[in-house]
Amino acid sequence: MSHRSSFCLLFRFTPLVAAIVLYGLPVTAHADDAWPDHPVRIIAPFPAGGSVDVVARILAQRLGVLWKQGVVVDNRPGAGGMIGASVTAKSPADGYTLMLASGSMFTVNQYIYKQLPYSNADFSYITTVASNPMVVAVAPSLPADNLKELIAIGRAHPMQLNFGSAGIGSQVHMADEAFADAAGIQMTHVPYKGEALALGDLMAGRVQVVLSNIVAALPFIKGKTVKALAVTDTHRSSALPDVPTADEAGLAGFDVTGWFALVAPAGTPQNIIDKVQRDTVKVLMEADTQKQFAALGMETKGDTPQQLKSNIEAESLKWKQVVRDRHLSAN
Numbered sequence: 001m002s003h004r005s006s007f008c009l010l011f012r013f014t015p016l017v018a019a020i021v022l023y024g025l026p027v028t029a030h031a032d033d034a035w036p037d038h039p040v041r042i043i044a045p046f047p048a049g050g051s052v053d054v055v056a057r058i059l060a061q062r063l064g065v066l067w068k069q070g071v072v073v074d075n076r077p078g079a080g081g082m083i084g085a086s087v088t089a090k091s092p093a094d095g096y097t098l099m100l101a102s103g104s105m106f107t108v109n110q111y112i113y114k115q116l117p118y119s120n121a122d123f124s125y126i127t128t129v130a131s132n133p134m135v136v137a138v139a140p141s142l143p144a145d146n147l148k149e150l151i152a153i154g155r156a157h158p159m160q161l162n163f164g165s166a167g168i169g170s171q172v173h174m175a176d177e178a179f180a181d182a183a184g185i186q187m188t189h190v191p192y193k194g195e196a197l198a199l200g201d202l203m204a205g206r207v208q209v210v211l212s213n214i215v216a217a218l219p220f221i222k223g224k225t226v227k228a229l230a231v232t233d234t235h236r237s238s239a240l241p242d243v244p245t246a247d248e249a250g251l252a253g254f255d256v257t258g259w260f261a262l263v264a265p266a267g268t269p270q271n272i273i274d275k276v277q278r279d280t281v282k283v284l285m286e287a288d289t290q291k292q293f294a295a296l297g298m299e300t301k302g303d304t305p306q307q308l309k310s311n312i313e314a315e316s317l318k319w320k321q322v323v324r325d326r327h328l329s330a331n
Contacts, residue, residue: 035095035272039070042262043099045084046166047077047194051213055130055260056100058292062283077193080167080330081105082117089122093267095276100129103259104171107315111323112169113330123263125308127277128301129284130293131259133233134175134211135240137226141205147230147249150209154185161187164198164207168330171258172198174319175211175232177326179246182254202226213258214239214297231297232256239297259301261308277305 040063044056056073064071076084081102091097106120136147144150154161163180165173172195180187190207192198195216202210203225210217210226214237220226221240230249231237246254262280264273281302283289293300303311322328 035275036067036069038096039072040067040095041072041074041097043084043088043097044073044075045077045081045088045099045101045105046075046170047196048075049196049216050166050194051132051215051258052081052100052102052260054215054296055298058289059100059129059262059280059283062286062289063279066279066283078167080109080113080169080173080191082109082113085122086117088263089118089265091265093124093265093269095264095268095272097265098126098276099123099263101261101263102166102171103261103312103315104169104174104319106261106312108169108171108174108319108323110316111320112328120312122266124266124268124273125305125312126262126264126273127280127305128259128261128303128308128311129280130298130300131257132214132296132298133231133237134172134256134258135214135217135221135228135237135243136179136230136232136246137199137202137210137212137217137221137228139202139205139208140225140227142208142227144229145227147244147246147251150229151183151185151251154180154183154187158186159188161185161209162190162207163187163209163211164190164192164195164201165210166195166198167191167193169328170195172210172212174322175256175258176209177328178256178322179211179232179251179254181322181326182251199226211256218296237297238294273305 042056042060044053046052060071060073076087088099138144144153163176168191195212198210199220201207221228228243230246231243232246234255284300284302290300
């Protein structure tokens with residue numbers, strides 16, 4: 001090809017190049033509008049029936065209506081959320097795989113597991129979806145009808161009370177550890193693959209205590225198959241108005257909150273992260289959504305990615321100290 005032919009080709013393509021440069025932002029916006037054009041997957045790294053699963057399904061239904069696309073919950077339980085986190089981290093960073101994470105996956109696991117198959121850097125933070133206090137639930141066969149009686153049993157019989165959790169390092173596990181530390185008792189940890197399984201064994205009396213997320217414990221409490229002694233908040237839960245706070249029940253100042261956040265694989269385009277965050281906040285602000293979460297004892301959130309990151313950093317310091325003080329470790 002001659003120099004003259006090359007010049008002609010360059011001249012012919014220049015207007016197209018200029019159009020892309022001049023109108024880059026509208027093109028990006030158009031790409032944003034086009035997403036999603038096929039179903040989106042939300043990985044729930046804990047089993048069906050637990051709090052993560054329940055929150056993920058509410059969110060999936062609301063976002064599916066807004067996006068006019070299927071939003072499917074994919075349960076990948078095990079290892080305190082690590083299996084689901086690993087699947088998410090290794091998925092294409094195209095916005096079609098998201099994860100509804102329990103807070104402990106980013107604030108606890110890095111301190112409690114010697115070998116972690118993911119790091120916080122493997123994810124793009126989107127927003128906190130919801131939070132809730134925990135509830136101190138005990139087996140119906142345990143002769144404790146209030147928090148003081150439970151603590152008295154624990155002090156009189158060190159290590160004889162078994163507490164169930166959603167897995168080592170889960171926020172259910174850490175809530176139990178924080179409770180034992182604040183109450184000055186020693187209990188034996190029995191980890192499960194999810195809190196629904198722990199609550200099932202609590203009902204059967206195989207474990208005696210579970211500090212569960214309220215959303216997962218509600219069916220058991222309302223069915224009177226487990227006893228609720230206290231909620232771990234500064235005020236009573238609208239879902240359990242007759243259950244006192246831990247402070248009211250005699251454990252002064254005890255306050256533990258569980259929360260759930262939406263994340264994506266690191267490298268997901270920022271315009272998609274921004275869209276998912278905006279749309280999640282939009283559905284969380286809907287009156288029906290808030291009513292649905294409130295009935296489960298949960299509060300909707302909807303913060304920014306930076307606010308979520310700051311919260312993770314601050315809370316990590318708290319749980320790092322608990323892990324150290326309680327001599328917790330895994331693998």
